[in-house]
Amino acid sequence: MQGSRIIVALDKPTPREILEKLVSSLCDLVSGYKIGLPLLLVNGVSIVGELREQCPKVLWMADLKLADIGYIMSLTASVVGEYFDAIIAHSFVGYDDALDKLKEACKESNLKLVLVYSMTHKGALEIYMKLRKLLAEIIRRTDPWGIIAPATLPEIIKEARALFPGKKIFSPGIGAQGARPGQALCAGADYEIIGRMIVESSNPRKAIEEVIRAQEEALQCRTAI
C-alpha cells in the first residue's frame, strides 16, 4: 500500500495473458487492484491467484458489492479469501443475519471488509443518498476496515471522513463517471479507484502517471485546508 493512491479497477472479462501483462506493467505505480464481478464470473476466482503473482504486495479487492443474507455472503467470503485481501459489501442489507455473519467470515478468511456508504451514479439520488443516517449506523455497528464513498460527490466523502475517522476511504467514479483524478483525495479519501480511464487508455502507464501528478497536486490542496 506504499506509493500512489490508485486502485486500478479490472472489471471487464479479458484474456488472462493481457491481464497479467497489464497488472505487472502497472505494479510499481499502484496501491492495489479491484476485480469486478463480470471478470470473475467469466474467468473464475482462481485467476486472481495467477494475477497477484504479477504484483503480490499491493491490495487485492474483490468488488462483488455483496448484498445478500449472511449465509450466502459468508460462503462467498470463504471462497474469495484465498485470493483476495479485501471484499466490498453493501451496508443496506443490515447487520443482523447479514453483515454480522459476513464480518465473522471475513475474520476467519483474513479478509478486510469494505462497506459502501454511497454510490456514484445518478440513480443513487433516488434512494441510496436518502439513507445515509441509517447506513452510517449499520456501518458503525459493523465496524469495517474501509468505506466506499463516491468521488463524484466530494461533500459525501467529507461527511464519511468526519463520521469514520479511522477508516480507509476508497472512492470510485473518476474518469468515465465524471470526477477528476485527485478530487476525492482532496475531499479526504485515501485511495481513488480508477478503471476505464487507465485500462482502456492506449498507454495505461502514461495514463496512470498523469493521474499521479493530479493526485499530488490534490494532496497539496488538502494541506492548504
Added chain:
Amino acid sequence: MQGSRIIVALDKPTPREILEKLVSSLCDLVSGYKIGLPLLLVNGVSIVGELREQCPKVLWMADLKLADIGYIMSLTASVVGEYFDAIIAHSFVGYDDALDKLKEACKESNLKLVLVYSMTHKGALEIYMKLRKLLAEIIRRTDPWGIIAPATLPEIIKEARALFPGKKIFSPGIGAQGARPGQALCAGADYEIIGRMIVESSNPRKAIEEVIRAQEEALQCRTAI
C-alpha cells in the same frame, strides 16, 4: 415452467459431477434452478452451460443480487446471458444509470429481469423493509418480469401481489430460513426458491416430493380464500 412450483437453489461450490447428477435427478420435479454467487465464482459461469444440458427446459436464474452502477450490471448481464434465462438484481440501486441500463442489457441478452422487493433475514428490518414505498416506485418504473419477496413474511408477499399483479413472484426463505413449504404460495407467490432443505437432504428427491405435497395443500388454501 410446467409442473411443480419449486426453484432449487444451488449456491455452494460443489464438484461438477455431483451438480450434474443432482440437476438431472430432480429435473422432472422442478420449475427451475437458481445458481448463487459462491458456486459461480469457483466454477466460472460456463458451468451453467453444462448443467443446463441435464435439464434444458426449466428456468435458469443467475442469483447475483446485482447492486452496482449500470455499466457493471450491463456487463454482467452480457456475460451471463449466454447461460441463463433470468437474472436477479436489487431495486435499491435506483433507475437512472443503474436499472435502466441493466434492463436494456437484459433485453439484448434475452434475459428476464427479476427485482428484489424485500429480503428474508432479520437485518432486512433495519433498513430494507422501511423502504418499500420507494422500492415499489423503482420496480414500477423498471417494469421487470419478476419480483423477489420473502417466504418468511407472507404479508409482504400479499402486498407485492397486490402491487405487481402481472409479475411472477419468487419467494426464498423456505426451510433453513424458517418458512414452511407452501406458505409463500398460499400468500400469492408463483414459485418457492428452496436450497439447503433439498440440496443438503440425504434424499433430495424425497425431500422435493414432500415439498410438492405441502405446496399442493397450500394451493388449496389459496382457492379457499
